[in-house]
Amino acid sequence: METRVYQKENNLNVWKLLKASVSDMFSSRFLATQLAVRDIKAQYRQSYLGIIWVFITPLTTAFIWIFLNSSGTIRLTDTGVPYPVYAFSGTLLWAIIKESINTPIGSTNSARSIITKINFPKEALIVSGVFKLLFNSSVKILLLIIFIFVYGIGFHWSLLWLPLTVLAAVVFGITIGLFLTPIGMLYRDIEKLINFTLGFLMYATPVVYAIPASGIMKTIMVWNPFTPFILTTRDLALGLHPEYLTYYAVLLICCIPLLSLGLVFYRISIPIIVERMSA
């Protein structure tokens, strides 16, 4: 029979916590799927436009930039590929990363009513968030692939990397999101601050324009950790040679221990947060 002990001291063995976290994730896969399906169904049942909402924001952002560029309102440096594809791929990928960062906090927040009442593996919330994210992202990727063919770039073998690089971007976003979740559950400011910051950060990332050849903006954009995720994914999808592979690899390698730490932190934090939430 399973024995549980609750006391004030937290078990601080990171390995044990991580193992428990991963095994909870595995054992609660049905719950995670169920929650994801519930949310996706509920989202579309009360809507006529349904799935369109998943990509309408990135599309409109891209359209604005395409229009600004083609009408000559602004002059952008040559991106090496048809600009619409560049803009679409940028905004779609950016939307995926943005959603990934918001996912842990969002799915934990929306489960407030159950985490204060029922003891279940909270990791299921993260996993269900990832499922929803992957569902939404696959719609966006499909759209991106359509653009790639419509604009005559056509098929490249490196296109097959796309799911993996998108997954890497998701992992990157989730890692950031996990560390912000506990504090974000306490203060509503965090969620607003995230979106506010990301709104600015988009312009310091080669989303709708390329990295300039020189200047302060170049330094910022080169060091911006979001840059390699956008660029590598786009380069591979469009059949270009990826430039920031080293930085990309370093970030990815950092992501794995950080993601584990994030999960452990999340696991320790939940009881502390539940204590501060209303019933």
Added chain:
Amino acid sequence: MGNVIEIKNSLSQISHNESEEEVLVNVESLSKKFCKDLKTSLWYGVKDLVTGISGNKNERELRPKEFWAVKDISFKLRRGECLGLIGHNGAGKSTLLKILNGLINPDAGKVTVNGRVGALIELGAGFNPILTGRENIYNNGAVLGFTRKEISEKFDEIVAFAELEEFIDMPVQHYSSGMKVRLGFAIAAQMEPDVLIIDEVLAVGDVGFKIKCYNKISEISTKCAMIFVSHSMPQIARICTDCILMTHGVPKLFFGDVGKAIEAYDSSFSNREQINTISDFFSVSEIKVNGETVLNDNKQIQINFGDSVNVYFELSFFKEYNFEDILFSLVVTDKSQRAIAIAEKQFKAKNKMNNGVFSFNAHLEEMNLTGSVYSLTLNVVEFKSNGLRNVLGRVLYFAELLVQGKKQESYAPIVLNSTWK
């Protein structure tokens, strides 16, 4: 040979029974603090997050604006036992349940829980209003830890128990609150927990369903250790074997004596009912209970189990109506204002009325009430010869009876005179 085997079997049965009495819940000097102020509470939350990373093994002391919601509580619970948690609002009952359920961590002490824990804290938590009952059964089941296969197997049973066959494919947002609770309970009742935690969940729902639920709970409770929070003393009396009375987080244990716990709970409410005469026809000029005048303050009358009570009334009627038959009802109510006993008498008004003053003496014999606090109320009704009924008035809570009860193994307010053979 056959005999030997039989003896062995019965021996193994005995040891099996003993192992069933293992301690499932062990609570050792548990304490938990809470913060009164939201902003401060959130800030402490941030601090706790930071100290949480380093383990926070320090002794926890009260910080400004904090108080002990649960203070130094210890008990053991075995299979088949049911612990009732009673106390005023905010006494720390729900906090204790949350710790036992593993939702929050204690600030001192330790809880050891063996086996699967089932909690009926809020039924249907996590129902999505847009989705149908069918879909919500799967979702809620998943949250409670069932697998898809288990839910599919139990699906028909759940729907049948909830009596929602017709509405199972309707969005839950169109369910009445009672229907939601029914569905929530039906799903949760499928759990086979070793430890069951129930927090006053059945406040909604019609009587028929409540009875069904309590029967189900009784059925489950024999197989598990149960912790039951309720403000309904009859339910506590019916289900629990032990009781903890909590007052501002401080527990008082009543193990094996639920009646005493209920008595202590009832008398913990100091606000007494005030005498309240509601009548357009009369005023009260004298009330005596056991010879003591209680007219101006509803004095507490102490009696022992089985004593008789003498009530004397003088009512001054305002006008010389031509009253016909007047019926007096003396009603005994318990602390939750439920009428539990009654004595009635009808008089011909013209025989007893003297200058508008009506007096009577009622001798209530053998008050076989278990120890608690009870109130007395008088209802006055006139019956006319043409069959009309005319409510003349009520004298509410004119006396409070503090009964020193005799101990019963099970709790019920009235003990019957009985002959056994």
